[in-house]
Amino acid sequence: MNKEFSVTYQFGFKQIALICFFALYAPILLLVFYSFNAGSNLMLWEGFSLRWYIEASENQLVQEAAMRSVIIAICASVISTFLATMAALGTTRTQPFKGQQIIFILINQPLMVPEIVTAVALLIFFAIIKNFTNYFGLGYLIAAHAAFCIPFAYLPIKARLDGMNLSLETAASDLYARPSMVFRRVTLPLLWPGIMAGAMLAFVISLDDVIITEFVKTPGQDTLPTYMLGQLRRTITPEINAISSILLAISLLVVTVFFLFTRKKY
Amino acid sequence: MTRQLSSLEREEIRRKTTNNWLLSMPALALLLFAAAGPLVIVLIYSFLTAGSYGGVVWEYTTEAWFRVLFTRDIFDDTVSLSDAHLSIFWRSVQLSFMTTLICMFVGFPTAYYIATRPPTTRNIWLFLITIPFWTNLLIRTFAILELVRNKGVINNSLIGMGIISEPIKMLYTDLAILIGMTYVYLPLMVLPIYASMERFDFRFVEAGFDLYATRIKVLRKIILPIIKPGIIAGSILVFVPSLGAYVTPRILGGGKRMMIGNLIELQFGQGKNWPLGAALAVTMLFIVMIALIVYVRIIQKSENKNA
Numbered sequence: 014m015n016k017e018f019s020v021t022y023q024f025g026f027k028q029i030a031l032i033c034f035f036a037l038y039a040p041i042l043l044l045v046f047y048s049f050n051a052g053s054n055l056m057l058w059e060g061f062s063l064r065w066y067i068e069a070s071e072n073q074l075v076q077e078a079a080m081r082s083v084i085i086a087i088c089a090s091v092i093s094t095f096l097a098t099m100a101a102l103g104t105t106r107t108q109p110f111k112g113q114q115i116i117f118i119l120i121n122q123p124l125m126v127p128e129i130v131t132a133v134a135l136l137i138f139f140a141i142i143k144n145f146t147n148y149f150g151l152g153y154l155i156a157a158h159a160a161f162c163i164p165f166a167y168l169p170i171k172a173r174l175d176g177m178n179l180s181l182e183t184a185a186s187d188l189y190a191r192p193s194m195v196f197r198r199v200t201l202p203l204l205w206p207g208i209m210a211g212a213m214l215a216f217v218i219s220l221d222d223v224i225i226t227e228f229v230k231t232p233g234q235d236t237l238p239t240y241m242l243g244q245l246r247r248t249i250t251p252e253i254n255a256i257s258s259i260l261l262a263i264s265l266l267v268v269t270v271f272f273l274f275t276r277k278k279y
Numbered sequence: 280m281t282r283q284l285s286s287l288e289r290e291e292i293r294r295k296t297t298n299n300w301l302l303s304m305p306a307l308a309l310l311l312f313a314a315a316g317p318l319v320i321v322l323i324y325s326f327l328t329a330g331s332y333g334g335v336v337w338e339y340t341t342e343a344w345f346r347v348l349f350t351r352d353i354f355d356d357t358v359s360l361s362d363a364h365l366s367i368f369w370r371s372v373q374l375s376f377m378t379t380l381i382c383m384f385v386g387f388p389t390a391y392y393i394a395t396r397p398p399t400t401r402n403i404w405l406f407l408i409t410i411p412f413w414t415n416l417l418i419r420t421f422a423i424l425e426l427v428r429n430k431g432v433i434n435n436s437l438i439g440m441g442i443i444s445e446p447i448k449m450l451y452t453d454l455a456i457l458i459g460m461t462y463v464y465l466p467l468m469v470l471p472i473y474a475s476m477e478r479f480d481f482r483f484v485e486a487g488f489d490l491y492a493t494r495i496k497v498l499r500k501i502i503l504p505i506i507k508p509g510i511i512a513g514s515i516l517v518f519v520p521s522l523g524a525y526v527t528p529r530i531l532g533g534g535k536r537m538m539i540g541n542l543i544e545l546q547f548g549q550g551k552n553w554p555l556g557a558a559l560a561v562t563m564l565f566i567v568m569i570a571l572i573v574y575v576r577i578i579q580k581s582e583n584k585n586a
Contacts, residue, residue: 020485030388034404034408093309099302103299107299119310129563137321160314161313221413238417257417261418264415272409
């Protein structure tokens with residue numbers, strides 16, 4: 014259609030949008046491109062090679078950090094999704110009840126408070142606990158990650174529940190299914206895509222976290238992001254590009270699957 | 280609802296409320312333990328005395344709060360405003376404000392463009408906006424670092440085109456932080472504007488054209504007032520994390536160009552003044568809460584107007 018007669022046309026908007034998309038992707042693509050650089054200069058192309066990927070994968074510190082990142086992300090996403098599912102079942106499809114607002118505020122609290130504030134709060138709090146218990150393991154990181162992942166897991170599960178009406182469950186109850194049976198055979202299968210979507214969001218959020226991890230970790234407990242942050246102080250080699258690209262690929266994969274799970278059908 | 284509830288119905292409501300609370304309890308317990316609860320401890324720490332090697336001594340004082348804005352001369356105890364802190368506060372507010380503004384001017388046309396695509400391609404555009412959103416903040420900041428360094432892509436291509444002869448020094452300046460934060464938080468502006476744009480009914484625009492309005496007038500008088508809540512939501516979503524930014528100014532400001540987040544970290548690291556760090560953290564939290572309250576007020580107001 015001629016733009017003169019289009020209802021939606023606005024001068025310059027298309028150009029700004031296209032520049033915006035270009036600006037969003039160009040830096041990331043450049044970073045991925047240079048991770049295949051053969052030379053050790055960050056911005057001087059010396060030919061294609063997988064050298065930095067091999068060096069990163071053979072670096073023991075990177076291996077350990079990657080391992081730790083994955084363990085924390087799996088534990089945090091399982092815990093937060095489990096708790097978020099219960100909370101979502103308790104707060105959706107119900108009459109407004111006493112204290113519902115408090116529950117909403119608490120659940121969304123990690124989204125409202127700047128991460129640096131939560132980070133120093135946890136630094137202080139866990140320092141006190143460490144003093145009393147002498148426990149220095151990964152538990153602190155897992156607890157912190159699981160807590161701030163709850164709102165991210167909660168949102169898609171709540172959205173899914175809001176879209177399910179109670180008629181199927183009522184029908185099952187009318188047919189003399191016990192509540193546990195209704196939950197296992199009707200509610201849970203219908204809710205499953207929401208739960209998976211929530212778990213994936215939580216996984217990506219935990220995997221990518223920098224600030225809270227940086228403050229909560231005991232020395233020697235680097236995850237991939239905090240390892241990279243530490244490396245930025247020294248001379249940077251394209252190894253960081255390679256690690257970034259791998260993390261990027263994992264996030265991209267999980268987000269794509271998430272997108273397919275939650276896609277609206279037309 | 281004037282009808283008196285029977286005792287049976289009241290019992291039923293009470294049972295359901297208890298049940299809902301029991302289901303939410305484990306999540307709330309974890310959040311209280313590892314997110315919301317420790318914030319109270321920060322408040323307490325801001326009123327304690329700093330230990331000499333980090334940590335605190337359990338003695339009440341308002342010294343930390345005093346030090347947020349003022350400084351005392353070591354020789355003659357004269358009190359003056361703390362220039363270092365004020366300049367960091369000022370930089371944080373200024374940079375966050377400009378980041379929000381730039382994101383608004385780029386984000387609104389982008390959201391508009393996505394929302395006016397046909398439904399099939401619209402989802403793809405939307406997906407393209409969400410990918411950077413879910414990409415690691417550190418990686419995105421790092422990508423900008425490689426762009427703005429002296430021998431980075433921007434300088435090299437400007438020199439290549441003959442526009443400048445010497446590289447512009449961008450890394451470790453406020454400009455670098457501004458570019459970085461705009462880049463990192465832009466999707467947070469586009470998504471809420473898109474959400475309100477998606478429900479926009481373009482028959483209003485047609486009506487406007489029928490009444491001889493120009494495109495600019497249609498934009499100003501019809502589209503902008505209706506999607507205002509989306510723009511405000513986006514602004515808050517960009518402004519709040521910008522103000523609390525830590526990673527971006529640390530990498531692109533190189534430790535010299537600090538924002539409040541870096542100042543807080545400094546007190547817990549080299550500064551070894553935990554109470555001051557805690558007081559600064561509470562201050563930041565306070566500013567963010569004010570921003571959120573203003574946001575809720577504006578949203579309620581526009582809802583009342585529409586209703």
